[in-house]
Amino acid sequence: MTTTKKHLSTEYWYKMPDPDERVVCTLCPRECKLAPGRRGFCYIRMAINGEIALTAANLTSGIAVDPIEKKPLYQFLPNTKVLSFGAIGCNLGCKFCQNWHISKTRDEFDLSVPASPSQLVAQAISAQCSGIAYTYNEPIISMEFVLQVAKEAKTAGLKSIAVSAGFIQEKPRERFFSAMDAANIDLKSFDHSFYQKLTGGGNLSVIIDTLRYVKHHSNCWLEITNLIIPGYNDDFSTITKMCDWIVCELGQDVPLHFSAFHPDYQLTEIPPTPAHTILAARDIAIKSGIRYVYTGNIRHPQGTNTYCHHCQQPLIERQGWSVNIFANNGICPKCHTQCAGIFTQKSELIK
Numbered sequence: 001m002t003t004t005k006k007h008l009s010t011e012y013w014y015k016m017p018d019p020d021e022r023v024v025c026t027l028c029p030r031e032c033k034l035a036p037g038r039r040g041f042c043y044i045r046m047a048i049n050g051e052i053a054l055t056a057a058n059l060t061s062g063i064a065v066d067p068i069e070k071k072p073l074y075q076f077l078p079n080t081k082v083l084s085f086g087a088i089g090c091n092l093g094c095k096f097c098q099n100w101h102i103s104k105t106r107d108e109f110d111l112s113v114p115a116s117p118s119q120l121v122a123q124a125i126s127a128q129c130s131g132i133a134y135t136y137n138e139p140i141i142s143m144e145f146v147l148q149v150a151k152e153a154k155t156a157g158l159k160s161i162a163v164s165a166g167f168i169q170e171k172p173r174e175r176f177f178s179a180m181d182a183a184n185i186d187l188k189s190f191d192h193s194f195y196q197k198l199t200g201g202g203n204l205s206v207i208i209d210t211l212r213y214v215k216h217h218s219n220c221w222l223e224i225t226n227l228i229i230p231g232y233n234d235d236f237s238t239i240t241k242m243c244d245w246i247v248c249e250l251g252q253d254v255p256l257h258f259s260a261f262h263p264d265y266q267l268t269e270i271p272p273t274p275a276h277t278i279l280a281a282r283d284i285a286i287k288s289g290i291r292y293v294y295t296g297n298i299r300h301p302q303g304t305n306t307y308c309h310h311c312q313q314p315l316i317e318r319q320g321w322s323v324n325i326f327a328n329n330g331i332c333p334k335c336h337t338q339c340a341g342i343f344t345q346k347s348e349l350i351k
């Protein structure tokens, strides 16, 4: 199955009946049709020997120990550390990408930190991490390697966490998220034309399917991030529609993080998102009935704390990366209401 150390065979593809011997990758909805030796849109999947291979196994663009809150995950093992790593490439092409140095690079030098699954697991254990986060770039495109790491992590008692845009086809979606214990998935806008114009051909309905799948058909804890960009997706009626959909389809207990945009990549002319826009979005989400609404990239203490949805008692306070937990196993010390989430390494998923 393995052809070289950095190349892994993959499963989601088929051969085209054409004289050019093209192979179609079916991991994500792009369905790249690749002639021998050609790379897909995501860059790290390639047609080799009549099949699609992952070309970035056992290699990373960087490894770091992060607070889990940085992913962001606020109701999954709060105040623990996770070993984070990523590769290069992406299957979306967002004009506002905040990690474009690695998602858009075509320089193999950016993928120069070697790490096998057992090395990553050993590093996570020695840094006293609760789990391993597949992050920095889109982990779905490295699926085969991520699954190898997740398998070893599970054996070692470590959790697996995906930070993803959720742009994946149905069958690999099940496989990928069944190996994850938690995910933060970007819901970049609730407007299909935004996905078409600003994400390089993404598709809102695919992301919606991923969110539904993770919430209702997996054992993976789900949080959602919505990055608000002035003039592009800050329309309050669309934000209202998005929040109403979350409550109706995913329920009130899925945490929603509104994050402020900073000028980056191809949107350097756009100003940063004003704090009042993020706060207005937070109010909309709370009014819609979402119980746990957070703010990111602005200074707003209430927006980083977790409150009991029943009596509003603070359960977890966060200042920067400093975290104070007042709720034993997520139970409100005042009214004893259970907060949704996972609060200890051995507790059952409450979602």
Ligand code: SF4
Pocket: 025, 026, 027, 028, 029, 030, 031, 032, 039, 040, 041, 042, 043, 045, 046, 090, 091, 141
């Ligand atoms: S995963 Fe990569 S190669 Fe496969 S269809 Fe998507 S962009 Fe193309």
